[in-house]
Amino acid sequence: MAEKPENLDPMERRGLSGLLASLLVETRSVMPAAGATGVSLVLVIAAMCFLASLTFGAALSVGRAADSWTSELAGALTVEIKPSPDMDKDSQLDAVMSVLAKTPGIKTARPLDQEDMRALLEPWLGQGNVTDDLPLPTLIAVEIDMQSPPDMAGLAFQIAASAPGALLDTHRQWQAQLLQAARTVAWLAYGVLAIVAATTIAIVTFATRAGLSANREVVEVLHLIGAKDRFIAREVQRHFLHLGLRGGLIGLALSALTFLAAGFSGQSESLFLVPVWGLPAELYPWLLLVPLAASLVAVLTARVTVFRTLEQML
Amino acid sequence: MAEKPENLDPMERRGLSGLLASLLVETRSVMPAAGATGVSLVLVIAAMCFLASLTFGAALSVGRAADSWTSELAGALTVEIKPSPDMDKDSQLDAVMSVLAKTPGIKTARPLDQEDMRALLEPWLGQGNVTDDLPLPTLIAVEIDMQSPPDMAGLAFQIAASAPGALLDTHRQWQAQLLQAARTVAWLAYGVLAIVAATTIAIVTFATRAGLSANREVVEVLHLIGAKDRFIAREVQRHFLHLGLRGGLIGLALSALTFLAAGFSGQSESLFLVPVWGLPAELYPWLLLVPLAASLVAVLTARVTVFRTLEQML
Amino acid sequence: MHQNGKRCGGGRDELGFFHDSVAFMIRFENVGMRYGMGPEVLRDVSFHLAPGSFHFLTGPSGAGKTSLLKLMFLASRPSRGLITMFGRDIATLPHHELPAIRRRIGVVFQEFRLLDHLTTYENVALPLKIQGRTEDSYRDDVHELLHWVGLGERMKARPPTLSGGEKQRAAIARAVVGQPDLLLADEPTGNVDPEMGQRLLRLFVELNRLGTSVLIATHDHALVEAAGAPELMLHNGGLSVRG
Amino acid sequence: MHQNGKRCGGGRDELGFFHDSVAFMIRFENVGMRYGMGPEVLRDVSFHLAPGSFHFLTGPSGAGKTSLLKLMFLASRPSRGLITMFGRDIATLPHHELPAIRRRIGVVFQEFRLLDHLTTYENVALPLKIQGRTEDSYRDDVHELLHWVGLGERMKARPPTLSGGEKQRAAIARAVVGQPDLLLADEPTGNVDPEMGQRLLRLFVELNRLGTSVLIATHDHALVEAAGAPELMLHNGGLSVRG
Ligand SMILES: Nc1ncnc2c1ncn2[C@@H]1O[C@H](COP(=O)(O)OP(=O)(O)OP(=O)(O)O)[C@@H](O)[C@H]1O
Ligand SMILES: Nc1ncnc2c1ncn2[C@@H]1O[C@H](COP(=O)(O)OP(=O)(O)OP(=O)(O)O)[C@@H](O)[C@H]1O
Ligand SMILES: [Mg+2]
């Protein structure tokens, strides 16, 4: 039998592409290439990474939406100026505006005009009911700099002093409720993420251990013919790194596709806090954490299990 | 060796508790009692059922909240009566109310009093700004019977005719937007449910197949010593029914505990559409569907896989 | 194949013990077999075994003994030729009739193939359990058989804790417990000492006297000589008969 | 244990071949062993094997041959007594030194224990691969060995497609490929024909001539007689020596 050197390792290629290939494709090792349990481990990891990536993406964008919304909300004040017999409307407005202009930490201050007021009130009063003769208060929308916010108490005092009927409304009543809502939604998203992450870790751990039990005989034989613990652990880890990465990347791809599809489906308006759906483009890279974490869990589980198995063995 | 009849099947008890016990506890069968792969299959099913139950419960209560909210919204109309020089306020109101009283399909009609109006407007106009001298329109909140709704076009015509300045507002503008929102949230919940359900089915399927591959030798030996296909399939199915139910019930218990804990944690106010959190008591029984479905998937997968294996075998 | 002595039953045998009143228990005609795309492991194998006969199957390692037995216990199909078992052409046999035929065959696998999660007792009782018999009806028989093969003390042990020879004896006990019409044993004494080998041979002979046809694949010349039964010899894929 | 002929090396042996210059390769003193809470499988076993010796280990099925070998290839610990391997007390040996000792021992397991996912060639080459040797350095040796044991044609087959005897020969090849200082073979000829058995015995003798101590557990009297080497006999957990 003339033996050609055809059992040379086909993965002997070097370089980055070689590295990538050897991460994803099973190189010839002493561990079994993905058999029945290997395949199902890959699929379980893929499915869990899919779920985890979806949740992670959703939590990320909800969290970000809640954050920006919270700071927007907290950065907004309103000054109300009630009509007063002691001062005419325009003087009241000028006095308050000059106070605002002098106060550090205020970004913009803009009196709401008739149009704004109409838009605000029409849903409640009925179309055409907001007429010029309605004795509405004047409202000034104030945006403050969240980095160096003004002294609220001082500002409220100054405004009240500047003109009769002027009042700083810090939206306290609304803010309390809305901030609470935003915080709840963000917590919810992170809570769901935590549950899914914990479940993913549990499933990957147990799937890995199940996969290893199929390889127990291999580990035992290697041990008995004199392989060092570190050699065995390295081989097993590499095997599970392959399985984990392969599964993780499949799951990642599926979830990215889902986000893209949802993004394109046109429903991309934001609904309350929930961005429906589609992930902001700059958040996609974060999803890579999911397969990496899954592989890490698989590798660590494999390592711990193998060492524990080997320790029992003498 | 005196052999006591101690290898009598300990599960020979009869009755309901016996049935339950035999469903949950592995009876002496020819299949291996949960070994390494069995245990991990149980845990994988438990974890997936946990996630699926959580999602299912959330989708159920979101769906129900959206439903009731939608029908509440759709069942509400408002009649606006603008002040008119041709008729005084009370006569206008009386005329409109009598039209509403005569119209079939209207449950209640209630003029909003000054308090209601103030509550409605104060957030926008500022506290103390809604004064009696504000020339507000009169609003009548009308609740219609969704089962036999009145003829809207006819009603609008009759109301407009009954008094100058009277107008039927069907909240179209708001409704379109809010119904859309409710529908989106409900769809979202069901979409997430679908994704989790599909993932659960996939994972249970593959975990079952992995579990079976460990039992392949058993199936083969049984086949070769003359067991009928139906016998083998029945044994395997029973085995996976046990594993599936055990896992499913663990997952169910965990998710029920989670809902209960969330319910008790006091955050039970509704946030927009999302009931945060806690599942309405009457929805808990529905959660039972999850472990049943998971067991069904496991059993069917096992059955199909075993029959396919046996077919290949001659 | 021709008759030899008492134990190698004649072509036409009217023992009431057998379910069919056919001339041959097993009949191979020009049977060939290959694995996948590989070379033919068996070539033009033709022979027949009469009910109640006793034969050995010999041949060098890798000659195809196990492969030939696999055809007989219906674990694989021939790639060509005709196989008749109990008077039925197995190529045309409907799928649902195979279990009934398999139950008439007891097999000692070369690799034992005991179920690791069952005790030795349960493993041996398995063929009876599969036939739907109640434990009460067979418990004593199984115990007696286990004692006979020297496993009385290891009845509750699981196969992974048995020694090589103990496993082999458990496998033999499982094959004979149902008093099959045909016993196929693949290297049944490779892991036991000569004394135990003789004891097991007596078991086979006893079974044969009760009507079972016996075919034993073996390398153990001592066994073949002790039994004095005819020998089917496999060589280079072909079969020849001695005795 | 006392010297017997050439092959059963003397107590104090100065063969430069051995890494340690110790008197005994293996020394058992009052060794007892039990599985879990069970009865003692081995009782007060005391013996020693000199470097370069050749012995058989016999005893009825279930006597404890495999258990005794397990102690020697460091797969289990004795429940009492002292075991010295290559001059080291294995009870006090640190964990990280065990692989080095295992590499000096070649084992033919009774159940073969080949890795099903590797080819026969890869299985046999495994001990060399584990030692970190490059494939180029051993490919030809492995091929030659495989041809010698009659597996030249089945080099690329995986164990599940090998016959019983082929698996056994692959297991033997794996045990001897690294020219170990000690060869422990558990029933290495149970599944091969007598001719192949003799051939394999020649392999062991050849190895022994090159300096390997050989211990073969077997039921095969023909093998013991052909080699004419001394016999350790296990009976009721105790060890006695013949020859
Ligand atoms: N599943 C299989 N796939 C491919 N080849 C196989 C398979 N099983 C056996 N063979 C090959 O067929 C030939 C005959 O094998 P078989 O097991 O029938 O031999 P045998 O006579 O039983 O040998 P032994 O005495 O060693 O058990 C051998 O060369 C073996 O390698
Ligand atoms: N893992 C184990 N747990 C419990 N008992 C065991 C275990 N392994 C072996 N035994 C028992 O210890 C005794 C000796 O077994 P051992 O395998 O050493 O015998 P042996 O001499 O190799 O027999 P054979 O020739 O049949 O291979 C047997 O009775 C066996 O049942
Ligand atoms: Mg064979």
Ligand SMILES: [Mg+2]
């Ligand atoms: Mg043994």
